[in-house]
Amino acid sequence: MGTRERRLRELAEREQLFLDAAREQISGQGLLTLQMAKVARSCDYATGTLYQHFSSKEDLLLAICADQAEKRVATMARAAHWDAPSRDRMFALMVADMLFAERHPDHYRLTQYVFTEAVWGSASQRRRDAVIEAHRPIGDLVSRIVSDGIDAGDVDSRGRYPLELALGQYAMTIGMHHMVHAEGVLDKNDIRDPYRLLLCHGTAQLNGLNWQPLLDPFDDVALDALVSRICSTLFDDFRPAVAARAAQPIEGASQ
Amino acid sequence: MGTRERRLRELAEREQLFLDAAREQISGQGLLTLQMAKVARSCDYATGTLYQHFSSKEDLLLAICADQAEKRVATMARAAHWDAPSRDRMFALMVADMLFAERHPDHYRLTQYVFTEAVWGSASQRRRDAVIEAHRPIGDLVSRIVSDGIDAGDVDSRGRYPLELALGQYAMTIGMHHMVHAEGVLDKNDIRDPYRLLLCHGTAQLNGLNWQPLLDPFDDVALDALVSRICSTLFDDFRPAVAARAAQPIEGASQ
DNA sequence: CTCATAAAGTGAATCATATTCATAATTTAG
DNA sequence: CTAAATTATGAATATGATTCACTTTATGAG
Structure with missing residues (x-):
């Protein structure tokens, strides 16, 4: 008999019921005023029943987060457009994600909040893993696009690598803020600010530029000197590096 | 006698004392566990004294936010490099901000949290204004850089506008996430997601591209169709538009 | 059909904290 | 020195998360 299956389905349904109710309450009232009792009552x-599904308020928030992330991922995956010109692939994801944000503005607020809090919080590891897993496909999409590299046609007649692509990837990577948070902050429980993660994970390494030396802590005086140096030399250092990379055959290009 | 002045200074000192203590507690324990009583006791x-300076916990968080923003602004202003080539100006700010993030990782977590909550919150208008004012210089810096436009030398021999700059501005604008939040979300108390704000405020308008029509809500089916359309036409539409703009003399360029 | 057991549900009680307020201590001005 | 103003106190109150001893419901064997 399918008793076990039915039970599991009913459990999932009840859980979804709570998730939707909580999300609705957040949309109307904000996160600060989210009350467990109200969610249950609605x-x-x-109250006790709600706590049988979610061990704490934080747990509930993480669950909403994971739930929403799945929808976001679906939207982006649909828009991936692998057969488009390479420079458009990245843009397609960006636009799709932007449009998703239009329709689900709460998702971003919630994700920000949860990622911020969960670093110190006490939510179960199971919930954390769920959030990370739900976001991973976004990272995979971006990774694939970036590692696919540049079509031969994107190098101009003088063989120069189009810097526009590098910067576009940078923009894309920053847009993937939440994904990075999920993997970097929640997963390793290692607090590193978004900029560092973005640079390390998304842009610098992928473009063959090693920014690592710039990321060590230093004092105010050194800051000024370093910024000066970066500003005067960055582009000159940058162009040859990416040009060299672009001149080589790139695995997986134009899939 | 300077009694009044001394009073004010002492008030500011006490306030700073609380701010530092609260920030320290946040760094150690996280935002969820920030306790007003502990801050006061440390x-x-x-407890009551703390409440004479900050009308609520939220008020205290906003105050920390504004306090930190001032330091961030100072760092960026120092790095503005107005005499650098136009394409490097933007980059200088980005790098400076990144480095600031390295040294003050808590600032970003806190800002995110506060912006998220303050939308619905009940903090005093005075505190909100303080946060907005503290962030405004960042907006001014970016605005100036963007409106200064492109040096003549940045248009290539065929008169094409370098798309890299447009994308770079896009990246920069996304990097200015928090500034946009402060002005757009807190100020107008109008909840619009970051992507929309970024596009409207930072990129689309400034580059003479009108994305507005894309930003209305629509359903899933339309989403797919739209993303398709955007992906296939965006770059073709985009290039002529910016080329036309770049062909015109730009006020305030190359100062 | 009936009972024993397990699962799901209950909500009053508990606990942790933000916030308030009546009162006390301190400072200032005359 | 004294009244008024300011600042500080911390016990009392209020809110809302979380727990738990108990009730109700569902399941499955005999």
């Missing part, structure tokens, strides 16, 4: 359940 | 004051 589903015609007692 | 400064050898009673």
Whole structure:
């Protein structure tokens, strides 16, 4: 008999019921005023029942986060356009993600909040893993696009690598803020600010530029000197490096 | 006698004392566990005294936010490099901001949190204004760089506008996430997601591209169709538009 | 059909904290 | 020195998360 299956389905349904109710309450009132009792009551359940599904408020927030991330990923995956010119692939994802944001503005607020809090929080490892897993496909999409590299046609007649692509990837990577947070912050429970992660994970390494030396801590005086140096030399250092990379055959290009 | 002045200074000192203590507690324990009583006690004051300076926990968070923003702004202003080539100006700010993030990782977590919550919150208008004011110089820096436009030398021999700059501005604008939040979300108390704001405020308008029509809500089917359309036509539409703009004399260029 | 057991549900009680307020201590001005 | 103003206090109150001893419901064997 399918008793076990039915049970599991009912469990998932009840859980979804709570998730939707909580999300609705957040949309209307904000995160600060989200009350566990209200969520339970709006589903015609007692407080205790809610706690049988989610061990804490934080747990509930993480669950909403993972739930929403799945929808976001689906939207982006649909828009991936692998057969488009290479420079458009990245843009397609960016636009799709932007449009998703239009329709689900709460997702971003919530994700920001949860990622911020979960670093110190006490949510179960199971929930953390769920959030990370739900976001991973976004990272995979971006990684694939970036590692696919540049079509031969994108190098101009003088053989120069189009810097526009590098900068576009940079923009894309920053747009992937939340994904990076999920993998970098939640996963390793290692607090590193978004900029560092973005640079390390998304842009610098992928473009063959090693920014690592710039990322060590230093004092105010050194900061000024370093910024000066970077500003005067960055582009000159940058162009040859990417040009050299572009001149080599790139595995997986124009899939 | 300077009694009034001394009073004000002492008030500011006490306030700073609380701010530092709170920030320290946040760094160690996280935002969720920030306790008003602990902050007060760690400064050898009673709870009630803390409430004479900050009307609520949210108020305290906003105050920390504004305090930190001032330091961030100072770092960026120092790095503005107005005499550098136009394409490097933007980059200088980005790098400076990144380096600031390295040294003050808590600032970003806190800012994110506060911006997220303050939308619905009940903090005093005075505190909101303080946060907005503290961030405004960042907006001014970026605006100036963007509106200064492109040096004549940045248009290539065929008169094409370098798309790299447009994309770079895009990246920069996304990097200015928090500034946009402060002005757009807190100020107008109008919740619009970061992507929309970024596009409207930073990129699209400034580059003479009108994305507005893309930003209305629509359903899933339309999403797919739209993304398709955008991906296939965006770059073709984009290039002529910016080329036309670049062909015109630009006020304030190359200062 | 009936009972034993397990699973799901309950909500009053507990606990942790933000916030308030009546009162006390301190400072200032005359 | 004294009244008024300012600042500080911390016990009392309020809110809302979380727990738990108990009730109700569902399941499955005999």
